[in-house]
Amino acid sequence: MSLQGGCMCGAVRYEAAEEPFNVTLCHCVDCRRASGAPALAWFSVRRVALRWTRGSPTRNASSPGVERLFCSQCGTQLTWHGADASGEIDVTLCSLDDPDAIAPADHTFASQQVRWLHLADTLPRYTRTRSEGTTC
Numbered sequence: 001m002s003l004q005g006g007c008m009c010g011a012v013r014y015e016a017a018e019e020p021f022n023v024t025l026c027h028c029v030d031c032r033r034a035s036g037a038p039a040l041a042w043f044s045v046r047r048v049a050l051r052w053t054r055g056s057p058t059r060n061a062s063s064p065g066v067e068r069l070f071c072s073q074c075g076t077q078l079t080w081h082g083a084d085a086s087g088e089i090d091v092t093l094c095s096l097d098d099p100d101a102i103a104p105a106d107h108t109f110a111s112q113q114v115r116w117l118h119l120a121d122t123l124p125r126y127t128r129t130r131s132e133g134t135t136c
């Protein structure tokens, strides 16, 4: 599988060359602040599977051990990764050229969801992270 995407102005482009996993809609405060949107949809790939095909993003160390990469020209949020050794990187689903190519399978940080956002799906809603496992 090969997924292409990029920022709004086109200065930064990427290719994710494998089957994505952990596709989620994240409701955490940091995603909200970083994007200005009520929630951010993400997919994960291994970092070795993600390649910048045009330009390069700017880094924001948004919290300890965490980097968010975005386009310095137009501000589009592109990726999130932790400093841990997981080797994974999260990519904003709606930066894909075809955001209908994949769909979220769950909600994360649902405990932080804005109260006026009502989504009628029946996907699992994790209080915080998937690995913590608690649903709400």
Ligand SMILES: [Zn+2]
Residues within 6 Å of the ligand: 007, 008, 009, 010, 011, 012, 071, 072, 073, 074, 075, 076
């Ligand atoms: Zn841009």
Ligand SMILES: [Zn+2]
Residues within 6 Å of the ligand: 026, 027, 028, 029, 030, 031, 032, 040, 109
């Ligand atoms: Zn988040």
